[in-house]
Amino acid sequence: MIQIDGLTKLYGTQAALRGVCLAVPAGSILAVLGPNGSGKTTLVRLLATLTRPSAGRGTVGGHDLVRERDEVRRLIALVAHETQLYDDLSAAENLAFTSVLGGSPVPGPRLRDVLARVGLEAHADTRVRALSSGMRRRVALARAMLRAPRVLLLDEPFSGLDGDGVKRLDDYLHGFRAKGGAAVVVTHSLGRALAVADEVVVLSGGRLAGRLAGADLTEAALERLYLAASETEWRPSCA
Amino acid sequence: MAPFLRVTWAVFRKDLTVERRAKEGINGLAFFALLLLFLFYFTLGPDGERLRAALPGLFWLTFVLAGLLGLGRTFALERENACIDGLVLAPGDKGAIYLGKLLAVSLVMLAMEAVFVAATGFFYNLDIWAAVPRLVPVGLAGTVGFAAVGTLFAAMTAQLRARELLLPVLLLPLAVPVLIAAVRLTEVALAGGSAESSAGWWRLLLGFDVVFLTAGLLTFEFVLEP
Numbered sequence: 001m002i003q004i005d006g007l008t009k010l011y012g013t014q015a016a017l018r019g020v021c022l023a024v025p026a027g028s029i030l031a032v033l034g035p036n037g038s039g040k041t042t043l044v045r046l047l048a049t050l051t052r053p054s055a056g057r058g059t060v061g062g063h064d065l066v067r068e069r070d071e072v073r074r075l076i077a078l079v080a081h082e083t084q085l086y087d088d089l090s091a092a093e094n095l096a097f098t099s100v101l102g103g104s105p106v107p108g109p110r111l112r113d114v115l116a117r118v119g120l121e122a123h124a125d126t127r128v129r130a131l132s133s134g135m136r137r138r139v140a141l142a143r144a145m146l147r148a149p150r151v152l153l154l155d156e157p158f159s160g161l162d163g164d165g166v167k168r169l170d171d172y173l174h175g176f177r178a179k180g181g182a183a184v185v186v187t188h189s190l191g192r193a194l195a196v197a198d199e200v201v202v203l204s205g206g207r208l209a210g211r212l213a214g215a216d217l218t219e220a221a222l223e224r225l226y227l228a229a230s231e232t233e234w235r236p237s238c239a
Numbered sequence: 240m241a242p243f244l245r246v247t248w249a250v251f252r253k254d255l256t257v258e259r260r261a262k263e264g265i266n267g268l269a270f271f272a273l274l275l276l277f278l279f280y281f282t283l284g285p286d287g288e289r290l291r292a293a294l295p296g297l298f299w300l301t302f303v304l305a306g307l308l309g310l311g312r313t314f315a316l317e318r319e320n321a322c323i324d325g326l327v328l329a330p331g332d333k334g335a336i337y338l339g340k341l342l343a344v345s346l347v348m349l350a351m352e353a354v355f356v357a358a359t360g361f362f363y364n365l366d367i368w369a370a371v372p373r374l375v376p377v378g379l380a381g382t383v384g385f386a387a388v389g390t391l392f393a394a395m396t397a398q399l400r401a402r403e404l405l406l407p408v409l410l411l412p413l414a415v416p417v418l419i420a421a422v423r424l425t426e427v428a429l430a431g432g433s434a435e436s437s438a439g440w441w442r443l444l445l446g447f448d449v450v451f452l453t454a455g456l457l458t459f460e461f462v463l464e465p
Contacts, residue, residue: 050324051465069464073330082321088260089253100249101329101336103242127260 001026001151001182002047004065006056009042009206016042018206019056024199026150029173029183031197033190033222035230038203040186041081044155047184048078060151074103077149079157083140087129091120091139094128098143106146118142118168134160141169152176152183158192170196190222204229243335250339251346257316258347264312265347268305272355275301276362290363295425299418301355302378303385306348307407310389313344314397323397327463337390337459341452345386352378373428380444381421387451388413394462417451420444 002024009017017039024030032040045051047060049069057064063071078084085094092111099106106114115124118138128136137160144152152173158166173183173196187193193200199213202225209229212221258264279297283289317323326336356374360367367374392410396402420443427437 048324048328049465050327070330073328076328078324078328080321080324082324084322084325085320086253086257086316086322087319088257093253093256097249097253098325100245101325103329103331105245 002030002058002060002184004047004056004058007043007046007053007058008055009039009046009051010054015206017046017203020203020206020208022201022208024182024184026182027177027180028198029177029185029196031193031200032184032186032203033188033193033200033226033229034203034209037205038229039206040203041155042206043203044078044080044153044184044186047151048076048080048153049073050078075149076151076153077144077147078153079137079140079144079155081155083128083136084143085128085136085139088127090125090127091115091131091142092124094139095143095146099146102147104147111146114142114146115139117145117172119164134162134165137161138165138168141172145172150181152181152185154183155186156188157185158187158189166192190219190226194219194222202226202229243332246329246331246335247339247342250336251342254313254316254340254343255346258312258343261316264309268308268347268351269354271308272301272305272351273358275304276355276358280363287363287365291365291367291429294359294365294367294429295422297359298352298356298425299381299422302348302352302382303411303414303418305351305355306344306382306385306389307410309344309347309351310386310393310410311403311406313340313390314393318397323463327465333460333463334456336463337394337455340394341383341386341390341455344390345382348382348386349378352382367429370429370431373431374425377421377424377428377444380441380448381417381424384417384421384444384448384451385414387448387455388417391451391455391459391462394459416443417447420447 004020004022006019006021007017008015008019020043032043034040046053046065049065049072052066059065060072061075065072092115095111095114112121112124115121118141120135120138123131123135128139141157157169161169176183185196199211200217200222201211202209210225212225279293283293317326389410392406396405399405420440423440424437424444
């Protein structure tokens with residue numbers, strides 16, 4: 001479902017991502033780990049067509065990330081680090097607006113159903129400004145669910161969520177995978193990565209530092225890989 | 240409803256709802272307009288003829304400065320929480336987003352203009368009420384022309400660091416033909432002049448409206464896209 005080949009992103013002379021190759025088949029979840037500044041968010045933004053690659057190519061659902069952006073956008077839903085919610089609109093109004101922008105307006109009762117799935121049915125008419133950061137994160141997740149996407153791109157989706165929110169998201173992700181969806185989940189939590197992902201990749205300095213899948217994907221192996229990547233990242237240049 | 244119009248309507252309604260609830264934009268515009276009204280009164284004095292002669296310039300100076308504030312705000316709210324990414328990710332014709340934003344900015348400007356014209360007549364004690372039917376089309380055409388090019392440049396500068404400086408620097412030179420025509424037509428409308436005597440200015444104003452609107456609809460996608 002997602003295929004990227006040698007994807008590179010430069011900001012001036014600074015490389016945020018260098019020649020990353022990945023594949024995420026339908027019905028699977030890829031977790032992306034890595035220290036700060038390792039290129040995780042850049043990867044998600046490239047897959048979401050919010051920025052253009054400097055080199056390399058990628059496809060989502062067979063559509064090119066650069067030449068067929070509209071087709072890619074119809075397949076994906078993004079939960080970014082920032083919520084993309086209007087503070088002065090209610091949760092339901094935010095969802096309704098997004099559904100119209102996405103090309104398929106959703107009637108009010110279904111909006112409320114989706115908000116109920118993230119535990120916010122009682123706050124459908126509350127302005128986002130009045131919601132806690134965890135609740136805002138839930139509204140952002142509801143917005144992603146609303147579009148019934150084939151590809152989910154989640155950047156730090158667990159941050160700010162309480163236990164109930166994490167469980168709901170876990171359940172949704174498992175259901176999403178069972179229905180044949182593909183997801184990329186960026187997280188700092190090794191535990192969450194192990195809980196939801198079929199494959200985990202670790203980025204370091206914009207490069208792929210390693211990957212684990214299947215029987216190799218154990219807590220100890222992931223910890224080793226993550227620590228090795230972090231040490232590489234933070235080693236002083238004079239050492 | 241056609242998808243294009245549905246998106247236009249959604250963006251228009253969303254922008255007005257946010258503007259109405261946040262209040263900071265409307266309150267700021269009202270205070271600013273009133274301040275200009277009083278400043279000009281103290282500068283020009285109570286002489287009715289002098290005030291009347293300065294009205295076209297006063298009107299459009301106020302509308303333009305208020306418009307700049309409104310244009311800045313319309314994309315400032317998209318920058319909060321990275322909402323602009325949501326607009327970029329919307330598949331389909333981005334012209335619909337442009338049109339929705341343009342209509343919302345125009346409506347806020349027109350509402351402010353109506354209040355300002357009424358306040359001017361009241362506080363300056365000038366009999367301009369008979370000219371109101373002739374001022375309405377001038378206000379409409381001038382505002383749409385200014386907002387058409389302004390919305391495009393506001394989107395262009397929204398992600399830049401020096402956006403507050405760049406927006407007027409880029410916008411005002413391009414808006415000069417619209418503003419000159421609007422000031423001249425306002426002058427004619429206030430003086431009770433005939434439509435024939437101002438036909439050339441109308442052609443200029445409406446011509447620029449069409450050019451800016453078409454350019455905005457066609458190029459907004461390239462402005463918004465990364």
